[in-house]
Amino acid sequence: MPKSLLRIFSYLPNPRIFKASITARLCNVPIEIRGASPKELKGWLWDFDAGPLTEKTRQDTRESAQTASRGYSGTLYKTRGFLDANPYGTVPAAFSPSGEIGVFESNSIMRAVARLATNSNNLYGSSAYQSSRIDAFLDTMLLFAKDSQAYLLALMNGSITNQGYVNAEQALHDWLSGTEQVLGGKPYLSGELSLADICFACEITLLKLESCYAGTLSNLGKSPLMAAPTAKSFPASMRHYEKLCAIPDFAADIKPFIDNIAGGGSPYEIS
Ligand SMILES: N[C@@H](CCC(=O)N[C@@H](CS)C(=O)NCC(=O)O)C(=O)O
Known part of the structure; x- marks a missing residue:
């Protein structure tokens, strides 16, 4: 080994x-x-x-x-x-x-x-410009991740509010409006498959945990963001997620996680 x-x-x-x-x-x-x-x-x-x-x-x-x-x-x-x-x-x-x-x-x-990596397959870009573009996507995703984390933790500990939901919805909207702009015409976020796409797939996968709390959301009169019009209004981004999930090296981690959620797997409590 x-x-x-x-x-x-x-x-x-x-x-x-x-x-x-x-x-x-x-x-x-x-x-x-x-x-x-x-x-x-x-x-x-x-x-x-x-x-x-x-x-x-x-x-x-x-x-x-x-x-x-x-x-x-x-x-x-x-x-x-x-x-x-x-x-x-x-x-x-x-x-x-x-x-x-x-x-x-x-x-x-x-x-x-x-x-x-000895050979990173250009996952982190092959020029200073491409690497920096990838970094730029990673920065936008970290901004989204902060709001997404607050939303998921509030769902998990039962403190979600209407405002908390609206904040996460706005963050998702802001994030996907940029990815949609690119993915409407290009196969990947930065030229070829890169760290930007990997991060994109993983942040959406993490957000999908919200579906474990659909009952809590329904009590607020809301539905999970990924099932609500917010996500549906970004079809190229949603297709990109499905495309990435079908790549075996992505599926190895993502599929069991999503299958567990879909099968009503135990909620993901960390406290
Ligand atoms: N933005 C960070 C988030 C990491 C984070 O917030 N981890 C939390 C769990 S979700 C943690 O380790 N908390 C330790 C603590 O509560 O002291 C990342 O992407 O790595």
């Missing part, structure tokens, strides 16, 4: 990690993914050498106990080394093989995988 070039720690499954794992498959980069279900991860030591807490590590790491800050609630056990490498304390968190250098933010973890 080739030596892993990047270790990623997260709750699993996590569409944010799919960005890195799809990239790794497409450009043949060996990576290691460590983690457990969202609930189980509360009983793990968050560290380069992450693993389930034992009575001993729990005692040894009392000083690692931290109040969760985003998504999780209660206590999480993050070591000093984890926070030095990943100062915002979030997952996914990636590490260089020695554990010395941390990479945080799922878009940047994905970029790291492409940069580590």
